[in-house]
Amino acid sequence: MCTTCGCGEPHEHTHEKDQELLIKLERDVLHKNKLIAERNRGFFEARDIKAINFLSSPGSGKTTLLEKTIASQKNHFDFYVIEGDQQSSRDADRIEKIGAKVLQINTGKGCHLDADMVHKALHQLEPPNGAMLMIENVGNLVCPALFDLGEHKRVVIMSVTEGDDKPLKYPDIFFSADLCIINKIDLLPYVDFDITAAEDYLHRLNPSMEIMQVSATTGEGMEAWYHWLEKESRLVLD
Amino acid sequence: MHELSLVVSIVETCENLVYKEGGKAIKEITLIVGTLSGVEVDALKFAWEMGVKNSVLEKANFKIKMEKAEAKCDSCLQHYSPKTLYEPCPICGHYGSNYLKGRELKIHLIKMVRK
Numbered sequence: 001m002c003t004t005c006g007c008g009e010p011h012e013h014t015h016e017k018d019q020e021l022l023i024k025l026e027r028d029v030l031h032k033n034k035l036i037a038e039r040n041r042g043f044f045e046a047r048d049i050k051a052i053n054f055l056s057s058p059g060s061g062k063t064t065l066l067e068k069t070i071a072s073q074k075n076h077f078d079f080y081v082i083e084g085d086q087q088s089s090r091d092a093d094r095i096e097k098i099g100a101k102v103l104q105i106n107t108g109k110g111c112h113l114d115a116d117m118v119h120k121a122l123h124q125l126e127p128p129n130g131a132m133l134m135i136e137n138v139g140n141l142v143c144p145a146l147f148d149l150g151e152h153k154r155v156v157i158m159s160v161t162e163g164d165d166k167p168l169k170y171p172d173i174f175f176s177a178d179l180c181i182i183n184k185i186d187l188l189p190y191v192d193f194d195i196t197a198a199e200d201y202l203h204r205l206n207p208s209m210e211i212m213q214v215s216a217t218t219g220e221g222m223e224a225w226y227h228w229l230e231k232e233s234r235l236v237l238d
Numbered sequence: 239m240h241e242l243s244l245v246v247s248i249v250e251t252c253e254n255l256v257y258k259e260g261g262k263a264i265k266e267i268t269l270i271v272g273t274l275s276g277v278e279v280d281a282l283k284f285a286w287e288m289g290v291k292n293s294v295l296e297k298a299n300f301k302i303k304m305e306k307a308e309a310k311c312d313s314c315l316q317h318y319s320p321k322t323l324y325e326p327c328p329i330c331g332h333y334g335s336n337y338l339k340g341r342e343l344k345i346h347l348i349k350m351v352r353k
Contacts, residue, residue: 019351023259023350029343030244032250146343147243167324168322171322204326
């Protein structure tokens, strides 16, 4: 019999109590993502690469906007594109046709890109010095907001076929963006979209946010967008 | 459902910590979640059950401490507690405040069992 506990078992069990250790960690849950994002940012800076993270709901015209931008501006910028989608390479195929170097990331069930996915994509894509890297995030107005990819600027795209109150329904993504492009303005006569209200909501969330009204299809307002890209690319090189 | 990614990230941190400290498992974990952190607590709890299976957190007592948001008005410097990211200053009506608290999402405390 065990003389310590009187349990009647042969003495193969231990009487040492498990120690408890209390750790005050205070660590950001996204700590690792933030570290990799900073690493990406350092890589971009070392190579004078401008990286832009494009966010929007599905169907707002992100890919069309990119297609038109690349087609019109490929002589001014050295475009490299990372396409994030849950499945298929349809978007990457569209971009490749216009002549930009593109890499498709399929997130599978994942609803956003994270810094590590971009990091791995960079190893394959290898954007050279001075490149303009366009990262098209997964179409989703919720999840991508939390994940820093190491980008310099965040551009969120909303279209007039969506509700003008999108900024109030999905505040996080608009709060974190530097520029909002309101797309498909050629459809304004046919839809019930109050553009003044939308701009007001955006500025409530983010008073310093730049807002542009464009139609990627007709080309209206696109000059301002190209000008913005030009200005951003100069900021890096200075 | 970015909450599952968050749980996976927490599991990774805890697995590393248990390995480093020569521990057995996590007995209790407390997160601090800001009310304006962009995290849905119900979704996080739902993701938790799936995400911690077969990990050091599988049997851990999971606690969430909510952190109330606190903002400081850029214009009149008034402190207030906004419920949304677009709530104006209650004194001067100015939008665009400095968020001092409420955006955080962090692992606060861990109780680990050591051999």
